[in-house]
Amino acid sequence: MLVVINYTVTPIFSFYPGSPGVIPVPGITNDLVFWKDKTQPAFSDPVPKKDDKLYGTSYIKMFSFGIDLYVRELATSNASTRLILYKAGAPIPAPSKIDATFTGDSFINYMKKRSSMIMYLTDTNDLVITFFSGSKQYNTAPIKNIPLYTPFRITLVVEDKMFTTYLNSKQVFQRLVPESIAMPSDGTSGMQLFYSSPEWTNNPRHSIYVQNFHLWSRPISYKEVISARPALALDKDFGLSPDAATPCSSDSSSIVAASKAVANTVTGLLN
Amino acid sequence: MFLEVFLFVGALLLILYLSLRYGRYIKTQYQGPKQTYDLSIPETTVITPTDFTWTLAPCTLRFAIYVDASPKTVMTVDCIDHKAEAPEKFAPDCANYSYRPCKCMGTDCGRCALDSSDSGHMSKLLSIGEYVQLWASGYTNQNDKPYVPALLKIRTGLDSGQHYMEAIPLPTIPLQKWTMITIVKEGRRFDVYYGAKLQISKMTTYPPLNPDSGSQNITVGNKKWGGLIGMFKGTNGASYAPEVQADAHTILDTRGIPYINDPLPWSAFVLPKCFFGNCTGLPDVKPPNQFMVYQTNYS
Numbered sequence: 001m002l003v004v005i006n007y008t009v010t011p012i013f014s015f016y017p018g019s020p021g022v023i024p025v026p027g028i029t030n031d032l033v034f035w036k037d038k039t040q041p042a043f044s045d046p047v048p049k050k051d052d053k054l055y056g057t058s059y060i061k062m063f064s065f066g067i068d069l070y071v072r073e074l075a076t077s078n079a080s081t082r083l084i085l086y087k088a089g090a091p092i093p094a095p096s097k098i099d100a101t102f103t104g105d106s107f108i109n110y111m112k113k114r115s116s117m118i119m120y121l122t123d124t125n126d127l128v129i130t131f132f133s134g135s136k137q138y139n140t141a142p143i144k145n146i147p148l149y150t151p152f153r154i155t156l157v158v159e160d161k162m163f164t165t166y167l168n169s170k171q172v173f174q175r176l177v178p179e180s181i182a183m184p185s186d187g188t189s190g191m192q193l194f195y196s197s198p199e200w201t202n203n204p205r206h207s208i209y210v211q212n213f214h215l216w217s218r219p220i221s222y223k224e225v226i227s228a229r230p231a232l233a234l235d236k237d238f239g240l241s242p243d244a245a246t247p248c249s250s251d252s253s254s255i256v257a258a259s260k261a262v263a264n265t266v267t268g269l270l271n
Numbered sequence: 272m273f274l275e276v277f278l279f280v281g282a283l284l285l286i287l288y289l290s291l292r293y294g295r296y297i298k299t300q301y302q303g304p305k306q307t308y309d310l311s312i313p314e315t316t317v318i319t320p321t322d323f324t325w326t327l328a329p330c331t332l333r334f335a336i337y338v339d340a341s342p343k344t345v346m347t348v349d350c351i352d353h354k355a356e357a358p359e360k361f362a363p364d365c366a367n368y369s370y371r372p373c374k375c376m377g378t379d380c381g382r383c384a385l386d387s388s389d390s391g392h393m394s395k396l397l398s399i400g401e402y403v404q405l406w407a408s409g410y411t412n413q414n415d416k417p418y419v420p421a422l423l424k425i426r427t428g429l430d431s432g433q434h435y436m437e438a439i440p441l442p443t444i445p446l447q448k449w450t451m452i453t454i455v456k457e458g459r460r461f462d463v464y465y466g467a468k469l470q471i472s473k474m475t476t477y478p479p480l481n482p483d484s485g486s487q488n489i490t491v492g493n494k495k496w497g498g499l500i501g502m503f504k505g506t507n508g509a510s511y512a513p514e515v516q517a518d519a520h521t522i523l524d525t526r527g528i529p530y531i532n533d534p535l536p537w538s539a540f541v542l543p544k545c546f547f548g549n550c551t552g553l554p555d556v557k558p559p560n561q562f563m564v565y566q567t568n569y570s
Contacts, residue, residue, distance in 0.1 A: 073327050074478050075428035123429055125458055125478050145458040145474055149328035204431070 030054070033230065034213040035196065039239045040206075043199040044091035047213060057217040059087060059192045060116065061181040064216040066155040066166075066225070067119075068233040069208065070240070071148050074125055076205040080107045082121035083201040084208050088114055089190035094200035112137065113187045119154070121146070121208065129156060129165060132184040133177070140165050140173045153212075153232050159219035169226040209238040300504055300521070307501030307531060310338065310396070311494055318489035323505030325399045325456075325489070327481045331510040332489075333453040333502070333518060335529045336396070338446050340497035344392050344409035350418075361385055361424070361436050368418040370438035372427065372476050380426065383436035393419070394493045396500070400486020402426045402479070403454075409495075410446050420444070423454065423461060427477035437475045439463065449528045451502070451519055457509040466527060467516040502529050 006012040006021070014021035032054050034047040048054040057063070067085060074082070080103055086092065092114045095102065104123055111118050112132050119129045126142035143165065146152065155166040158181060164174040183189065194215065202208055211233040216224075302322040308315050325332065350365035351358060361373040361383040373383035385393055385406060397405040407421040420443035428434045439461045444450055455462040459474040491500050502522055510518070522529050 073481055075431055075480055077430065079430045124476065145460050147329070148458045148478065149326070 030218060031214060031216040034215065035210055036212050036230065038211070038237050040209055041196040041213075043196065045196045046091070046193040047195075048193065048215065054215060054217050056191070059194070059215075059217070060183060061158060061160050062218055064155070064157040064218065064220040064224075065194070066153055066212070066214040066228050067210055068151055068153050068212040068237075069146070069210055070151045070233070070235060070238045071121070071125065071146060072207045072209070072240075074121070074148075074207050077202045077207045078204075079123040080104050081201040081203065082123075082208060083107075083111075083118060083197045084121065084127075084210065085119040085197065085213075086111065086115045086195050087117040087192050088195060089188045089192060091195060092198055094198070098200065098203075108137075112184070115188050116184050116192055119156075127154065129163075131158075131163070131181055132187055133181045134179070134183075135185045136177075136179075138163075138175065138177050138181070140175065143167055143172050149235070151211075151233050151235055151238070155225050155228070157219050157225070166225050168232070169228075171222075209240060211238050301502045302505060303503050305501065307499045308491060310336070310492055310496050310498040310500045313492040313494050314490050315492045316488045316490050317501075317503050318505060320487045323489075323507075324487055325403060325482055325505065326507070327479065328507055329455075329457045329509035331453060331455045331506045331508065333451065333504045333515075334397070334500060335449055335451045335502040335522070336444060336498065336500045337449045338407075338444060338496060338498040341407075341446065342394065342409035342495045359383075361438070363419055363438075370422070370440065372435040372437045375434040375436065377432055378434050380434055380436055385424065389495070393422075394495055396493055396496065397489065397491045399489050400482050402482040402486060405441075405452075407441075407444055410443075423463065425461070425475055426480050427459075427475050428480045429477050434480065435477055437477070439471060439473050439475070442470055449523075451523055451527070451529065453510065453515050453518070455509050455511075455515075462509075464512075464515045464519075466523070467512070467519040469512060469515075501531070 002012050002023075011020035012023055014024045030053075032048060032052055035041045035045070048057075069084065078098065081098065092111070095106075095110050107120075108118075108130065111130075115132065117129065117131050119127070121127055122142060125146050125148060126144050127146045128142050129140045131138040140163070143154075146167070152168050153166075155169065157164045157166075160180050161178070162174065162176045163181070165172055183192075194213065196210060196213075197208065212230055214228055220228075303317045303319075305317075308317055323330075323332075350368065351360055351362045353364035353366070353371050358371050358373050359382055361370070363370050373380075375381075375383055380401060385391065385395070387393075387395055393406040393408050395404055395406050402425070404424040405421070406424055408419060419440065421441040423439035423441060425437045425439065426434060427437050441463055442465070444452075444465075451464075451466050453462075453464040455464070456479065459476075459478055460472060461475070462472045463470050489503065489505075524530060
């Protein structure tokens with residue numbers, strides 16, 4: 001009888017967090033958490049993987065994700081290439097030349113032709129998400145002064161013409177664009193996957209670290225944003241010494257070496 | 272039996288006495304070897320990395336300052352026209368006396384130095400190497416206020432090859448009055464409290480830089496200034512108004528004076544400057560506040 005009422009009169013069963021209904025039904029999920037093993041993902045590590053249930057979904061205009069970030073001393077990395085995450089059809093190779101003439105605009109123009117979405121830091125600790133949609137480019141307003149040496153979570157909800165960003169589950173930006181977000185007209189093509197930052201960004205020393213990339217194949221409600229699990233990663237969960245007084249050069253180098261090894265393996269598998 | 276009761280009561284009284292006597296010591300939390308330091312002794316190290324390290328992580332530094340004497344400041348200060356994109360001199364804009372980031376020559380910030388000579392109108396009172404510095408101008412009378420009374424000078428960086436010097440303007444540090452100053456840094460944002468009151472909250476243009484290993488000591492003092500500075504305490508973590516308020520309540524009495532423990536109770540009996548007579552022939556009169564003109568009954 002309840003099933004009949006659920007489908008005819010009013011929702012009784014809640015099939016996922018935040019959906020209408022008073023009786024939660026466990027087991028039905030359409031989300032996955034990647035990069036949760038307390039190490040840094042390999043350079044340009046693509047998710048979801050082929051065997052994942054979320055593989056094959058179109059992450060263009062109806063999806064959500066949350067990601068835990070930990071940012072250390074930014075002055076050790078190139079101010080023009082502080083890429084955190086991107087969405088594309090294939091890993092993005094390094095530009096032919098990254099020198100003093102390669103500015104933030106050069107970086108955006110380079111990514112524009114190869115990806116459909118990027119999350120990056122400006123030349124200071126302001127975080128921006130940019131969508132390349134059709135021939136247009138839509139930015140979020142910069143989230144100014146993101147925490148340094150303190151873990152925080154960015155959540156993005158994309159719903160057709162609208163995208164909303166949250167910092168530690170508090171809404172910091174929402175934008176309604178004139179048309180549905182679409183694939184870029186002169187850029188990437190094929191199935192869009194999420195990639196961690198490539199090797200050529202955040203150089204010469206990595207300063208941005210990620211953990212708990214939580215992906216949904218649909219827009220999520222605010223209730224889901226605040227109740228998303230796992231909880232925000234601790235600084236030690238990023239696989240780095242949180243001690244700000246020590247530069248952790250040995251830690252970074254070992255992580256980079258490990259990441260390179262994994263990246264080579266993934267590249268081999270993809271080939 | 273009587274002896275045991277006597278000893279017990281004696282121990283109890285001793286504990287009570289010690290609690291009352293040293294309660295203030297417990298109450299007045301500070302780091303470093305001493306509670307207060309002479310402001311007129313330059314380059315006095317007050318905090319070493321063993322006590323507290325100023326890093327890029329959110330941190331809070333609290334101290335109290337009592338300015339007894341300072342140089343007299345001229346009304347005008349050197350200013351520059353900030354039409355250039357990045358000024359190559361650390362000086363305020365002539366239009367509104369605001370500072371813009373001074374672009375260093377790569378990582379050499381020599382050209383962004385403030386004039387610390389006698390002719391300069393500002394004096395460095397506190398520093399963590401070149402990375403965080405508190406500068407203050409001297410005092411004038413009410414009709415002749417300095418345009419830039421005090422500032423925090425912060426070294427920031429675009430990347431490893433380009434540094435800047437930026438300023439957080441501050442209001443006047445009151446003269447001849449204890450002032451608890453709390454500097455809170457969270458990312459690029461600096462909050463500065465005088466007592467429990469937030470005076471300024473400002474973001475620098477670029478992220479501040481981590482002091483290198485040789486510049487982590489906190490030093491204070493300037494020979495042109497007189498007074499006391501102390502009650503230093505650094506914490507890793509950003510403090511907000513309620514915490515600063517609670518801290519102020521802990522270390523300050525109702526008149527805003529820190530609970531300073533006099534290590535030598537008999538110092539009150541120190542002989543006056545001219546014990547055997549009036550050496551200068553002038554009365555030793557101090558104004559009650561920084562804006563009041565010196566007055567005396569003597570002509």
